Amino acid sequence: MEHWKMVQGYEGSYQVSTSGNVRSLDRIVETSRGVKQRRTGVVLRPRINQDGYRKVTLYRQGRGERFYVGELVARAFLDPTACQERLVRADGDRLNDQIDNLSVKPSPSQAYASLLAEFDLLLKDHIELSTWQIREIRRRYRTGEASIRKLAMVYQVTENRIRNIIDKKEAQYVV
Known part of the structure; x- marks a missing residue:
């Protein structure tokens, strides 16, 4: 069963799941012209970067920031200080960001x-x-x-x- 948690720093806007999915939530945003618009939440479609990892862009106050999906999953469910360099995928598949496939190596x-x-x-x-x-x-x-x-x-x-x-x-x- 897929469980969802809020993404650190993006509470109320984005959630990440144990299956490696990221979704935006229903919210009201203010455009650059000051107009408030209602946005419906959707499951984001990750892009695959040149190294073969899935990445998504999360927006806050009109500015986008790219994140590795595996890193978001690890931070939400395993270790809040996890980073891409410390992630280990059990099956070696860079596209498999499910929680049961991820583990976090200790920092040096x-x-x-x-x-x-x-x-x-x-x-x-x-x-x-x-x-x-x-x-x-x-x-x-x-x-x-x-x-x-x-x-x-x-x-x-x-x-x-x-x-x-x-x-x-x-x-x-x-x-």
């Missing part, structure tokens, strides 16, 4: 943040420091016997974790 910053979080979890899960080791880390750093980098290598943890132990952000209970 999202992917990087996810990898860092995964890495931190792996490090914290696999290396458990004892109370004695935490005291030893703090003592060796305080006396100048070892640097943060050297302590990180000796105990096989990140430098950030060593800093957290020294600053008592981690293992506050250990005196």
